[in-house]
Amino acid sequence: MAIRVATESRSPPDDAQSVSELTLRVKEQLETRFADVWVTGEVSNLTRAASGHAYLSLKDESAVIRAVIWRGTMQSLAIEPADGLAVVCHGRLEVYPPRGTYQLTIDRLHATGTGTLEARLRRLHAALEAEGAFAAARKRPLPPFPRRIALVTSPTGAAVADFLETLLSRWRASEVILIPSRVQGAGAAEELAAALAVATRMRPPVDVIALVRGGGSLEDLWSFNEEVLVRAVAASPIPVVSGVGHEIDVTLCDLAADVRALTPTDAAVKVVPDARQVVAGVAGLGTRLQAGLARRLEAARERLAAAARSRIFGDPGLLVRERREAIDRQTLRIRRLAAAAVDRAGERVAAAAARLEAGSPLHLLARGWSLTTAEGDTAALHSVAGVHQGQGIVTQLTDGRLWSRVERVERMTNDAIGR
DSSP states (O other): OOOOOOOOOOOOOTTOOOHHHHHHHHHHHHHHHTSSEEEEEEEEEEEEOTTSOEEEEEEOSSOEEEEEEOHHHHTTOSSOOOTTOEEEEEEEEEEETTTTEEEEEEEEEEESTTHHHHHHHHHHHHHHHHHTTTOGGGOOOOOSSOSEEEEEEOTTSHHHHHHHHHHHHHOOSSEEEEEEOOOSSTTHHHHHHHHHHHHHTOSSOOSEEEEEEOOOOTTTTGGGGOHHHHHHHHHOSSOEEEEESSTTOOOHHHHHSSEEESSHHHHHHHHSOOHHHHHHHHHHHHHHHHHHHHHHHHHHHHHHHHHHHSHHHHOTHHHHHHHHHHHHHHHHHHHHHHHHHHHHHHHHHHHHHHHHHHTOHHHHHHTTOOEEEETTOOSBOOOSTTOOTTOEEEEEETTEEEEEEOSOOOOOOHHHHHO
């Protein structure tokens, strides 16, 4: 028995859509319904293209979505994205037709709370502290009277006005060069570091660099905790004053700077002296100088009066006579010493002559001794060794010499010598 399976044949509809048409419909629906969304997640797979765009993923425990931040948006972000950072993002969904995929185009990005940022801050702080970036030994004093000051900050913020107002109220003898830079948002840390580099290359050179910014949240001040800026501050060949935020705000730039100011206003106070105090100090020095000169003048007058009362002015010849008498006394003393020295020297010469006379060979000859030498030789004979029979010898007596010839040589034994 044959079995046949019947199948229903259905022709495709005439209005079937192409892939492009379907993707376009999805794009219209998706981008219209999700044009304004907030998404929380963790940043991962962050890459930066040479064009300046940033590509990343946002993920949670069970899902991942691709995202992009265009180059023009990067500079307006509140904080720089980084792998592992928990964030809340605003943007819109967009479909990429060539691949049939969708992604979140981000226009705003904030850290979720402060826990993640504080953890990053602690890690970077520990690493830089281990390298000695915050060591007190490397910090330098500020010049007492700076002639040129480089001010690195935003030209439109309140910090620049606070700094300049305080500085001008204290000291007007310094030239201030404003080096503008963004102080918040993605890329601000790199821009601030570049501004510091510009300040160090200025000619004529500046004496001090002031890095200032007004207050804000940890996220607002985050650029001053970025490694690139902290290292630029620590490596600056010119002393840096960091005045960032309010009194309670402490950034890594504050720790790396040569001097930490509590606020931009305090930075101006630390950079320049108070002209009023300088004037008062100069006036005090003038008073002290005048008093010192008066004391010295009075002392000179007293010495002059004492000199006028001295005997030398009453009898000018007295000093000459006293000096002459002193010279006479010294002359007599020197003569006595010289005579005594001559007498002692004569006694030593006489004693030496007596010793020489006592040891003189002529003196010995006068006592019956004689001196015998070999004929033709001046050395005295002390032994019969070397003397032979028939040899001529010369004997020196006290009143002349005898020439003889040896008839016989006889050597005496030790026993005979002893007897």
